Amino acid sequence: MPDTVLMPPSEAVLSPSDGTLAYMTGFANSFATEAVPGALPVGRNSPQKAPRGLYAEQLSGTAFTAPRHANKRTWFYRIRPSVRHGNGFRRIDAGLIRTAPCRDESDLGIGQLRWHPIAMPEEPTDFIQGLRTITTCGDAQMQAGMASHVYLANRSMDNRYFYNADGEMLLVPQIGAIEVFTECGRLHATPGEIVLIPKGMKFKVDLPDGPARGYVCENYGAYFTLPERGPIGANCLANPRDFLTPVAAYEDREEPCELLVKSQGKLYTTQLAQSPLDVVAWHGNFAPCKYDLRRFSPVGSVLFDHPDPSIYTVLTAPSETPGTANVDFVIFPERWVVMEDSFRPPWYHMNVMSEFMGLIYGQYDAKPEGFKPGGMSLHNALIAHGPDTEAFEKASTRELKPERLSGTMAFMFETRYPMSPTGYASSLELMDTGYPDCWDGLTRDFRPR
Numbered sequence: 001m002p003d004t005v006l007m008p009p010s011e012a013v014l015s016p017s018d019g020t021l022a023y024m025t026g027f028a029n030s031f032a033t034e035a036v037p038g039a040l041p042v043g044r045n046s047p048q049k050a051p052r053g054l055y056a057e058q059l060s061g062t063a064f065t066a067p068r069h070a071n072k073r074t075w076f077y078r079i080r081p082s083v084r085h086g087n088g089f090r091r092i093d094a095g096l097i098r099t100a101p102c103r104d105e106s107d108l109g110i111g112q113l114r115w116h117p118i119a120m121p122e123e124p125t126d127f128i129q130g131l132r133t134i135t136t137c138g139d140a141q142m143q144a145g146m147a148s149h150v151y152l153a154n155r156s157m158d159n160r161y162f163y164n165a166d167g168e169m170l171l172v173p174q175i176g177a178i179e180v181f182t183e184c185g186r187l188h189a190t191p192g193e194i195v196l197i198p199k200g201m202k203f204k205v206d207l208p209d210g211p212a213r214g215y216v217c218e219n220y221g222a223y224f225t226l227p228e229r230g231p232i233g234a235n236c237l238a239n240p241r242d243f244l245t246p247v248a249a250y251e252d253r254e255e256p257c258e259l260l261v262k263s264q265g266k267l268y269t270t271q272l273a274q275s276p277l278d279v280v281a282w283h284g285n286f287a288p289c290k291y292d293l294r295r296f297s298p299v300g301s302v303l304f305d306h307p308d309p310s311i312y313t314v315l316t317a318p319s320e321t322p323g324t325a326n327v328d329f330v331i332f333p334e335r336w337v338v339m340e341d342s343f344r345p346p347w348y349h350m351n352v353m354s355e356f357m358g359l360i361y362g363q364y365d366a367k368p369e370g371f372k373p374g375g376m377s378l379h380n381a382l383i384a385h386g387p388d389t390e391a392f393e394k395a396s397t398r399e400l401k402p403e404r405l406s407g408t409m410a411f412m413f414e415t416r417y418p419m420s421p422t423g424y425a426s427s428l429e430l431m432d433t434g435y436p437d438c439w440d441g442l443t444r445d446f447r448p449r
């Protein structure tokens with residue numbers, strides 16, 4: 001267990017992407033931080049009177065009795081307790097947000113699916129208004145499975161706040177910066193970085209530099225953690241110290257605000273007379289973090305053959321079955337490819353796991369032209385797929401010099417549960433209906449003699 005270190009902002013790390021916000025380093029460490037000196041009680045969680053007139057409140061991310069290595073909770077010291085955040089919840093239309101089980105909205109049937117990048121809305125749209133679900137799987141109530149979403153936003157949430165009681169949210173920006181202000185503090189992220197927001201944690205997404213688009217993995221299952229490295233040893237892949245958790249920051253804002261909550265797939269609203277981001281100090285290990293995917297140190301094949309993409313797992317959300325993830329977050333970062341006498345792109349394959357892919361920037365080697373940044377594809381359980389004709393032809397004829405795949409970042413949400421596209425995702429304007437034709441050119445070339 002890492003030790004808890006009290007980190008005043010001046011001693012915390014500054015993030016390279018924004019240079020102003022301060023962060024503490026390490027993945028799922030036990031952190032302690034205060035925005036006002038003396039706001040964090042020393043030596044106990046719940047003194048008779050918390051310092052500076054604050055309320056003490058625990059946010060439990062796991063059962064009280066979860067084993068120590070898995071136990072997650074954070075203590076907040078806040079201006080008002082969460083029970084004072086709102087006056088009854090009223091159900092509202094969830095818009096294009098869907099939650100599993102949601103199996104019957106699409107008539108797409110089986111087959112390889114691909115979507116064009118989704119255009120920015122014309123009308124004012126914040127992160128929650130612009131959240132659109134593409135696929136769901138499993139069952140949120142059973143705490144199994146996930147949903148893939150896209151967010152499109154052209155205005156800040158400002159005085160609107162949200163928490164998700166159904167799952168943690170992994171944000172993958174693709175266009176534009178986002179500033180995620182959570183109960184634990186503020187995180188800034190640009191394309192190439194990811195942000196992980198704990199289940200049940202209140203937050204808002206503001207847009208410091210204009211419109212933003214990105215992907216979201218909503219994980220209903222066990223929380224994302226770092227994968228085992230096995231024979232790779234003690235280093236490489238995502239290194240824990242590159243995960244950044246914000247120092248305490250709060251809004252002391254006594255004006256009308258709205259809190260939105262997603263619970264069991266339903267969206268609710270409640271009016272507040274003040275900001276719920278009123279945590280002045282906190283300590284614990286249930287906290288948001290961000291990570292720059294370019295810090296990932298890939299380990300690959302150095303002589304021949306294309307290895308399984310699991311070597312590029314950044315985070316894994318395990319299921320009860322060892323080695324069979326509820327969802328893995330896998331990336332395809334810049335790297336050298338050096339394999340000799342090998343077909344270097346992904347092989348043709350059928351995978352019992354389901355693969356939802358997105359492209360943050362650059363080109364993906366298996367689909368160099370057809371897969372666009374901001375686009376998405378779904379190769380569901382046991383649906384055959386692999387390089388398109390163009391990629392096959394190049395890869396099987398080119399001279400195999402060492403090659404650097406530069407300026408590229410694709411990713412995959414890979415889950416054990418087959419995914420169902422939503423009705424929204426099935427609309428023909430969004431879909432790349434010609435996608436399966438990309439393999440038409442793979443003609444017979446068998447020469448028995």
Ligand SMILES: O=C(O)Cc1cc(O)ccc1O
Pocket residue numbers: 307308309345346347349351355366379385386412
């Ligand atoms: O299908 C895909 O493009 C993702 C993928 C990449 C890879 O290198 C090996 C297997 C795999 O599913």
Ligand SMILES: [Fe+2]
Pocket residue numbers: 346349351355379385
């Ligand atoms: Fe695949």
